[in-house]
Amino acid sequence: MAAIYQAAYRRAALFCRSHSTYVKKMRYLNKLKEDDSLCRQAQTSGTFYLFHNLSPFLRKVEEKYLIPQLSAAEMKRILEKFKETEQWIEKSVLIGCSDEHVPHFALDLAGALERSVIEAELKGSFTDLRKALFVVDEDSSSLLASAQALLRWHDSHQYCSKTGQPTQKNVAGSKRVCHASGITYYPQMSPVVIILVSDGSRCLLARQPSFPQGMYTALSGFCDIGEAVEETARREVAEEVGLEVESLWYSASQHWPFPSSCLMIACHALVRGQQLEISMNSLELEEARWFGLEEVMEGLKREPKSAKQDNGNFLPWFPPKQAIAHQLINEWVKQQTS
Numbered sequence: 001m002a003a004i005y006q007a008a009y010r011r012a013a014l015f016c017r018s019h020s021t022y023v024k025k026m027r028y029l030n031k032l033k034e035d036d037s038l039c040r041q042a043q044t045s046g047t048f049y050l051f052h053n054l055s056p057f058l059r060k061v062e063e064k065y066l067i068p069q070l071s072a073a074e075m076k077r078i079l080e081k082f083k084e085t086e087q088w089i090e091k092s093v094l095i096g097c098s099d100e101h102v103p104h105f106a107l108d109l110a111g112a113l114e115r116s117v118i119e120a121e122l123k124g125s126f127t128d129l130r131k132a133l134f135v136v137d138e139d140s141s142s143l144l145a146s147a148q149a150l151l152r153w154h155d156s157h158q159y160c161s162k163t164g165q166p167t168q169k170n171v172a173g174s175k176r177v178c179h180a181s182g183i184t185y186y187p188q189m190s191p192v193v194i195i196l197v198s199d200g201s202r203c204l205l206a207r208q209p210s211f212p213q214g215m216y217t218a219l220s221g222f223c224d225i226g227e228a229v230e231e232t233a234r235r236e237v238a239e240e241v242g243l244e245v246e247s248l249w250y251s252a253s254q255h256w257p258f259p260s261s262c263l264m265i266a267c268h269a270l271v272r273g274q275q276l277e278i279s280m281n282s283l284e285l286e287e288a289r290w291f292g293l294e295e296v297m298e299g300l301k302r303e304p305k306s307a308k309q310d311n312g313n314f315l316p317w318f319p320p321k322q323a324i325a326h327q328l329i330n331e332w333v334k335q336q337t338s
């Protein structure tokens, strides 16, 4: 009995310790965002993730893809070797820190150094994010997605939209300021609601014409200005498939970097029993239909590569596990089978 209590105590102590590590880390990051001189100093002891034209730098070691972190000294050496000034470090943005408070920065070297030069020097390659996200581990993929989103936002917000004057980033890159108008700009995400519609025993999955062949996913749509999440969900389901949502419940959320920084808010929805006929909006969708449990379970197991049949048709497959749509579909299967 005592052993059980000891184990519980150890778990509780561990929780408290990790909790306070987390709190300290978040407060340190917040300080770096607010204090330019502290952040400038942090750049001299931090580590750097490299990008080129928004493509992250990856290194393949055996069968694994890793994202190398360069020390500040290594960064300095490379910039000096290729006759670039250290000023480039100023362009980096803060993306996190370790539990020991080693800050992590992301830096895009396009404009400073040739892509192939850095690739040869550091023995790796700048890889399109659409590939990179799916070959690195889960923690690295969310770090790459948010780092790229922040770099992209800075790249496209160099000027004030009111005065046309250049904006200046703070050292951490958590904002940009137009000194002519005094306007502060903060990095933005567009909220998108993704809804897995069910009639109780089947779920509704759809395809847009631009999707890879055979891929189906849950319905989704950007929030209109002024809308609540529930309103977007009801409107998108009505617009895209002509059905009325009866009840809606939240599942989880995810940052999604395509086409640029979306906050995906994932929900399950039930539609009214009497009215299950799909009336698809063919301007947005190529196909929308009900899937039974068995077909969904098979689709979850199917790899895109194995979806093509001998007759040229494609069997249905769903987004990979990194996409929140996958999680919604998995949850629905669990609900049906529990």
Ligand SMILES: NC(=O)C1=CN([C@@H]2O[C@H](COP(=O)(O)OP(=O)(O)OC[C@H]3O[C@@H](n4cnc5c(N)ncnc54)[C@H](O)[C@@H]3O)[C@@H](O)[C@H]2O)C=CC1
Residues within 6 Å of the ligand: 190, 192, 194, 217, 218, 219, 220, 221, 222, 254, 256, 258, 259, 260, 262, 264, 284, 319, 323, 324, 325, 326
């Ligand atoms: N991570 C995941 O599991 C999934 C992510 N998605 C993402 O959700 C996003 C939205 O999905 P859709 O069904 O295409 O949205 P949607 O049904 O709202 O239609 C897209 C159209 O909405 C308009 N629009 C309104 N506000 C916009 C904004 N802030 N940015 C861009 N376009 C805007 C544009 O005309 C665009 O063509 C896509 O970017 C897609 O990558 C979609 C499904 C799964």
Ligand SMILES: [Mg+2]
Residues within 6 Å of the ligand: 219, 220, 221, 240, 284
């Ligand atoms: Mg849509």
